[in-house]
Amino acid sequence: MRDRWAVILAGGDGxxxxxxxxxxxxxxxxxxxxxxxxxxxxxxxTRRRVARSVMSSQTLIVVTQKHHRFYESLAHxxxxxxLLQQPANKGxxxxxxxxxxxVATKSPRATVALFPSDHFFTDDERFMxxxxxxxxxxxxxxxxxTLLGITPTSPEKEYxxxxxxxxxxxxxxxxxxxxxxxxxxxxxxxxxxxxxxxxLWNSFVIVGRVDALLRMTQAAVPQLCAGFAALTPFFETxxxxxxxxxxxxxxxxxxxxHEVLAARPQDLAVMRVGDVGWSDLGDPERVLSTLALxxxxxxxxxxxx
Numbered sequence: 178m179r180d181r182w183a184v185i186l187a188g189g190d191g192x193x194x195x196x197x198x199x200x201x202x203x204x205x206x207x208x209x210x211x212x213x214x215x216x217x218x219x220x221x222x223t224r225r226r227v228a229r230s231v232m233s234s235q236t237l238i239v240v241t242q243k244h245h246r247f248y249e250s251l252a253h254x255x256x257x258x259x260l261l262q263q264p265a266n267k268g269x270x271x272x273x274x275x276x277x278x279x280v281a282t283k284s285p286r287a288t289v290a291l292f293p294s295d296h297f298f299t300d301d302e303r304f305m306x307x308x309x310x311x312x313x314x315x316x317x318x319x320x321x322x323t324l325l326g327i328t329p330t331s332p333e334k335e336y337x338x339x340x341x342x343x344x345x346x347x348x349x350x351x352x353x354x355x356x357x358x359x360x361x362x363x364x365x366x367x368x369x370x371x372x373x374x375x376x377l378w379n380s381f382v383i384v385g386r387v388d389a390l391l392r393m394t395q396a397a398v399p400q401l402c403a404g405f406a407a408l409t410p411f412f413e414t415x416x417x418x419x420x421x422x423x424x425x426x427x428x429x430x431x432x433x434x435h436e437v438l439a440a441r442p443q444d445l446a447v448m449r450v451g452d453v454g455w456s457d458l459g460d461p462e463r464v465l466s467t468l469a470l471x472x473x474x475x476x477x478x479x480x481x482x
Contacts, residue, residue: 183237189294324446329376332372
């Protein structure tokens with residue numbers, strides 16, 4: 178695990194679920210800071226999940242300063258160098274570039290796994306075993322960047338889909354296949370077709386060598402990468418926050434899925450992940466379905482005991 182690093186993306190505003198989380202907490206905190214599916218927040222659940230494969234001392238968490246009151250306790254718990262505070266939420270691309278460059282300055286040969294902070298899995302151990310396999314693939318093939326694609330259980334319209342290249346191993350568990358293209362929130366008819374063709378839900382968990390990830394990202398959004406690269410001399414100094422604030426004041430929102438992944442399918446592979454009970458908890462209906470599933474599993478477990 179020495180060369181493994183993780184980045185947990187926790188800077189989003191969680192607006193799609195805000196009506197539900199407001200009812201649960203009485204304020205407008207994003208869902209990653211809410212105990213949506215149990216007694217601990219989604220961010221804490223993600224941290225525990227990631228710790229199965231990556232040391233906590235090599236796990237960076239990207240947050241946004243306006244949410245400070247919601248992650249204040251975390252700021253006292255972990256090393257300051259592991260908590261990356263963005264001046265503003267400008268989308269997933271700036272958050273990822275910032276974190277990758279911070280990792281690269283510490284460990285240029287690191288393999289990095291990127292994780293959303295607000296997703297749910299019923300089987301953390303099984304899912305993280307797939308992440309371990311992706312880490313191993315990056316060690317064997319340093320240029321390989323692997324997305325973890327969830328085997329779909331329904332023709333979901335609201336998810337992003339990954340279409341793998343045709344392969345004789347394409348339907349096998351843990352198979353790693355080149356990406357053909359991405360489909361974002363397809364129509365109901367197209368979602369049925371994608372499911373029949375063996376396409377996968379995009380979990381947005383990505384594993385690759387930090388240098389390979391940065392090369393792919395620079396090819397897609399070179400100006401944004403150059404802006405962050407200019408900040409590297411200031412990392413972990415008293416000048417970092419001021420330089421970061423100035424940069425964020427002049428950059429636009431950039432979505433990593435749309436502007437990087439979708440633009441560079443030739444740089445990406447996808448691993449087929451079986452039934453791990455994944456949900457992005459993107460809307461109240463999906464949250465209620467997940468809670469119902471948890472209740473059923475609890476009843477089964479109690480009956481078995």
